Amino acid sequence: MIVVDSIEGVRQLVRTYRNQDQTVAFVPTMGNLHRGHVALIKKAKKYNGPVVVSLFVNPLQFAENEDFSTYPRTLERDRAVLEEQDVDLLFLPEQRVMYPRGLQHQTKVEVPDLGSILEGVTRPHFFQGVTTVVNRLFNIVQADIAIFGKKDYQQWVVIRRMVEDLAMPVEVVGVNTVREQDGLALSSRNSYLTADQRRVAPALYRTLQGVADSLRRGEANYAQLEEHACADLSDSGLRPDYISIRHRRDLMMPDKNETEYVVLGAVYLGQTRLIDNVEVSSRV
Numbered sequence: 001m002i003v004v005d006s007i008e009g010v011r012q013l014v015r016t017y018r019n020q021d022q023t024v025a026f027v028p029t030m031g032n033l034h035r036g037h038v039a040l041i042k043k044a045k046k047y048n049g050p051v052v053v054s055l056f057v058n059p060l061q062f063a064e065n066e067d068f069s070t071y072p073r074t075l076e077r078d079r080a081v082l083e084e085q086d087v088d089l090l091f092l093p094e095q096r097v098m099y100p101r102g103l104q105h106q107t108k109v110e111v112p113d114l115g116s117i118l119e120g121v122t123r124p125h126f127f128q129g130v131t132t133v134v135n136r137l138f139n140i141v142q143a144d145i146a147i148f149g150k151k152d153y154q155q156w157v158v159i160r161r162m163v164e165d166l167a168m169p170v171e172v173v174g175v176n177t178v179r180e181q182d183g184l185a186l187s188s189r190n191s192y193l194t195a196d197q198r199r200v201a202p203a204l205y206r207t208l209q210g211v212a213d214s215l216r217r218g219e220a221n222y223a224q225l226e227e228h229a230c231a232d233l234s235d236s237g238l239r240p241d242y243i244s245i246r247h248r249r250d251l252m253m254p255d256k257n258e259t260e261y262v263v264l265g266a267v268y269l270g271q272t273r274l275i276d277n278v279e280v281s282s283r284v
């Protein structure tokens with residue numbers, strides 16, 4: 001695996017791949033790699049060309065009160081994971097490479113509407129930070145394919161919208177969430193949970209599945225389903241932020257004849273905020 005920390009370094013290598021007519025697949029990460037990231041890399045490998053991974057903990061997507069400084073940084077272990085997965089190129093930029101003018105003066109990219117609902121309500125800075133860094137990474141790497149996990153469902157939808165709106169020449173692919181045996185979605189933030197919190201955390205996925213079952217049975221009183229789900233979460237010892245039934249493609253409110261849903265949820269366990277979702281098709 002080649003490790004590069006400069007934009008020119010990445011460009012040179014990707015130019016070589018392109019001259020050989022290879023399909024370049026790209027997996028952006030913030031490190032602390034787990035089996036969820038490995039699933040993204042395995043998907044990238046399926047395109048039979050070089051796989052580029054970036055590792056950059058992006059300060060722009062964290063608010064002042066969030067966990068930028070404590071976000072788990074496990075570079076040596078991450079490098080070993082990437083070597084083992086036979087990744088071709090690791091882009092490991094420092095902050096001054098990504099934001100040479102400083103965070104304040106960086107040109108920002110913002111997806112309206114989609115970026116300000118659901119996660120965007122509680123984390124108003126978040127999607128602008130994500131789309132700004134992903135835009136810059138896309139321009140640096142210039143991959144054919146970019147792979148994202150569907151655990152961050154709204155992020156995946158927002159990035160697809162950005163790519164569409166800005167006519168970016170990259171195909172965005174989503175990969176299903178990888179879970180622990182008890183259903184908890186893998187996330188770097190799971191490491192913040194105490195043993196007691198870890199025991200109750202799978203209630204989020206169970207609750208989302210309960211809502212999904214109701215939708216499959218044809219229940220269409222969405223507000224009531226969401227309300228009951230939040231009550232179930234509270235009973236299980238989680239503090240719900242939201243449970244929301246949305247249209248899968250654009251996260252808009254579904255009408256009564258909807259058949260393609262995603263049920264999204266966010267909860268607090270102490271200071272830790274977990275998100276998850278379940279896709280549902282109720283077509284008969």
Ligand code: PAF
Pocket residue numbers: 028029030056058061130133134152155
């Ligand atoms: O999902 C993540 O890990 C991050 O939001 C991403 C896409 C790498 C941007 O920093």
